[in-house]
Amino acid sequence: MQVSKTFKRIIFLELAIPVALLTIGIYHGLMQTIYRAGVLRDVSFLKLDYYQGLTLHGVINAIVLTTFFAVAFGHVTIAFYFKKEPNKKLMWLGFWLKVTGTAMAAWAMLAGKASVLYTFYPPLKAHPLFYLGAALLIVGSWVPLFDWARMYTSWKKENPTTKTPLAVLGTLINFIIWFVCTLAVAYEVLVLLIPWSMGWTKGVNVNLARTLFWFFGHALVYFWLLPAYVMFYTVLPKVAGGKLYSDLAGRIALFLFLLFSIPVGVHHQYSDPTITQGVKFFHGLLTYGVAIPSFITAFTLAASLEYAGRKNGGKGLLGWMKRLPYFDKTRFLFPYFICGLILFVFGGVTGIINASYSLNSVVHNTAWMPGHFHMTIAGPVFLAIIGMSLYLYSNMSGKKIFMLNVATIIPYLWMIGMLVFSFGMSWGGLRGEPRRTNLGTTYLNPESPLYRSDWVPTTMLALFGGIIMFIAGMLFLVVFFGTILRKKSVEGKLEIPVSEAYHDEKRIPIFDRFKPWIVTMIIVLLLAYVPALLNVNKNSGPKAPPYNIDNPVPVVTGKK
Ligand code: HAS
Numbered sequence: 001m002q003v004s005k006t007f008k009r010i011i012f013l014e015l016a017i018p019v020a021l022l023t024i025g026i027y028h029g030l031m032q033t034i035y036r037a038g039v040l041r042d043v044s045f046l047k048l049d050y051y052q053g054l055t056l057h058g059v060i061n062a063i064v065l066t067t068f069f070a071v072a073f074g075h076v077t078i079a080f081y082f083k084k085e086p087n088k089k090l091m092w093l094g095f096w097l098k099v100t101g102t103a104m105a106a107w108a109m110l111a112g113k114a115s116v117l118y119t120f121y122p123p124l125k126a127h128p129l130f131y132l133g134a135a136l137l138i139v140g141s142w143v144p145l146f147d148w149a150r151m152y153t154s155w156k157k158e159n160p161t162t163k164t165p166l167a168v169l170g171t172l173i174n175f176i177i178w179f180v181c182t183l184a185v186a187y188e189v190l191v192l193l194i195p196w197s198m199g200w201t202k203g204v205n206v207n208l209a210r211t212l213f214w215f216f217g218h219a220l221v222y223f224w225l226l227p228a229y230v231m232f233y234t235v236l237p238k239v240a241g242g243k244l245y246s247d248l249a250g251r252i253a254l255f256l257f258l259l260f261s262i263p264v265g266v267h268h269q270y271s272d273p274t275i276t277q278g279v280k281f282f283h284g285l286l287t288y289g290v291a292i293p294s295f296i297t298a299f300t301l302a303a304s305l306e307y308a309g310r311k312n313g314g315k316g317l318l319g320w321m322k323r324l325p326y327f328d329k330t331r332f333l334f335p336y337f338i339c340g341l342i343l344f345v346f347g348g349v350t351g352i353i354n355a356s357y358s359l360n361s362v363v364h365n366t367a368w369m370p371g372h373f374h375m376t377i378a379g380p381v382f383l384a385i386i387g388m389s390l391y392l393y394s395n396m397s398g399k400k401i402f403m404l405n406v407a408t409i410i411p412y413l414w415m416i417g418m419l420v421f422s423f424g425m426s427w428g429g430l431r432g433e434p435r436r437t438n439l440g441t442t443y444l445n446p447e448s449p450l451y452r453s454d455w456v457p458t459t460m461l462a463l464f465g466g467i468i469m470f471i472a473g474m475l476f477l478v479v480f481f482g483t484i485l486r487k488k489s490v491e492g493k494l495e496i497p498v499s500e501a502y503h504d505e506k507r508i509p510i511f512d513r514f515k516p517w518i519v520t521m522i523i524v525l526l527l528a529y530v531p532a533l534l535n536v537n538k539n540s541g542p543k544a545p546p547y548n549i550d551n552p553v554p555v556v557t558g559k560k
Helices: 005-036 050-082 088-110 128-158 166-197 206-234 236-240 246-261 277-309 319-323 331-355 357-364 368-374 379-399 404-430 453-484 515-539
Strands: 244-246 499-502
Touching: 005 050, 005 088, 005 379, 005 404, 005 453, 050 088, 050 128, 050 166, 050 206, 050 379, 088 128, 128 166, 128 499, 166 206, 166 236, 166 277, 166 499, 206 236, 206 244, 206 277, 206 379, 206 515, 244 246, 244 277, 246 277, 246 379, 277 319, 277 357, 277 453, 277 515, 319 379, 331 357, 331 379, 357 368, 357 379, 368 379, 368 404, 379 404, 379 453, 404 453, 404 515
Parallel strands: 244 499
Antiparallel strands: none
C-alpha cells in the first residue's frame, strides 16, 4: 500500500526518536548491573548518580519507547487494514504533545531534579516539569484513539457483517485500556503531585497516590504487551510459514484483557497496610484471571507454529520445531518474535508466582522482581518493538537493512543475555537481595560491615548478562541507524505480513462488539476499586511532606 509522505514522516519520527533515546536507556541498564555487582563502589559515575540513572533507564525504556511505538504501530495497523490514513493534523498534534512531554521530563531527569524512578512514588518528590511532561506524553497518546474510533465506526457502518480485522481489534482494545487506566494517573499527577511538588499543598496521601498509580500501573504492562500480541497473532504465523491456528481464540484473549488488565493493581500493594485482606484476595483472584488470555495465546501460538513447522517439512512429535525459520534473513522478524516468546515462558511463570499472596511476601521488593519483568517487557515486548521498528522503517523507506546478518542474530544474543541476567536477579532475589539498591556502596563492598559474599555470584551473573544485552542493544542501534543512513533502493510502501487463519470461525457478534465488554469492564473495575479506595480513605495516616531520594530529611517547600 502506498502512503503519503507526511504519514511516513510522522511514523519515522515516532519510531526513530525513542530508538535514539535507547542509547541513554540501555547505557543506564548496563550501569545498574555494574553498580550492583560492586564493580563500581560509588554513588555516581560521570556526574549521573545511581537513582538518576535508574530513573532514566525505566522512564525511557518502559514509558517513552513503548508509548511512542504503540502509537506508531497503531497508526500503521489502522491505515493498513482500513486502507485509509488517519487524520494528519491529529497525528501531528499527538506527536508534538508526546515530544514536548518527553523533553520536559528528560530535562528534569538529566538535571537531577526527578530521581523518583519510573513509578514516581511519593513522598519522593520530582520537579513539576517531570509530572507535567509525563501528563503531556499520556495526553498525546490519547489523541489517536478518538480518530481511530471515528475511522472504525465509519468502516463498521460500511461493513456491518464483516469481522473486524484482529489487528485492528487488538489496537482498539489496547488503547481503550490505556485511556481508562491513565485517567487515574492523570488525577494522581494533576491533583495530588503537581500541587504538592509546587509547594501549594503541604503533604500528600502516599497510599492514595500508590493506589491510583497501580490502577494505571498494571494495565500499563498490558499496554506494553498488546502490540506484541497483535504481532504474534497476525504476523508471526505468516513469517513462520503457516497460519494462525484460531482467529476466535485471538479475539477471546484480547477481550479478556479488556476485562482483567486494570482491576488487578492491588497485587502490587500486597504489603500496603492500608488495604484489607479481602480486597487483596479479590485482586489476587483477578490476577489469575488475567493470566488466562496469555495461556490461550501460548496454546494458539504453539499450535500455529507446529502447523508452520509441519508445512515446512517437520515430522514426528517435535520435529516441526527444527523446521522453523530461526536464521532465515528474509524472514528476520521471526527470531525477534520467537526469542521474545521463549523469554515470556519464564516471565509468565514468575508473574504467576508473584500473584500468590503468600509467595509474594518472599519476593516482593527483591531482585526477583526485575528478574520477572525483564523477561516480559524486555523480552517479548522489547524484541517485538525493535524488530517491527526496523521492519517498518526499511519497508516504508525502501532502504535495505544494514548488516542484515547481524540484525538476524541480535535477538538470540539478547535472549541469552536476558536469561543469564534474569537468572542472576531471580536467584539473588530468593536470597534476599533487594531491588532498586546501589549494592556496590554497601552489601557488595567487601570493606563494608554489611558485605554479603553470597550475593557475589548472583550479581556477577546479572553483570555478565547485562554486558551481553548491552552488546546486542548497541548492535541494534548500529543496524537501525545504519539503515536510516542508507540510500533508498526501491519505492517504499507500507506492507505488513498478514496471517490467514487455519480455523477462520464464523463471525460471532459478541466477539465483534465493544459495548458489552466495556460495560462489563466498568462493573468489574467498580467491584475491585471502590472497596480499595474506601480502604485507603479510611486507613491512611497523616499526609507526607516531600523527600529527595538521597536524604532522609523532608524537603522544605513554601514558607516555613
Ligand atoms: Fe508482572 C510486577 C504478576 C505479566 C511487568 N510485572 C511487575 C512489574 C513489572 C511487570 C514491570 O502479581 C514490576 C512493577 C514495579 O516496578 O514494581 N505479571 C504478573 C502476572 C502476569 C504478569 C500474573 N508483568 C507481566 C507482563 C509485564 C509485566 C506481561 C510487562 C510487559 N507482576 C505480577 C505481580 C507483580 C508484578 C503480582 C507485583 C509484584 C510485587 O510484589 O511488586 C501474567 O500476565 C503472566 C501471564 C503469562 C503467561 C505466559 C504465556 C506464555 C507465552 C509464550 C508461549 C511461547 C511459545 C514459544 C508459543 C501465562 C504466551 C514456543 C517455543 C518454540 C521454540 C516453539
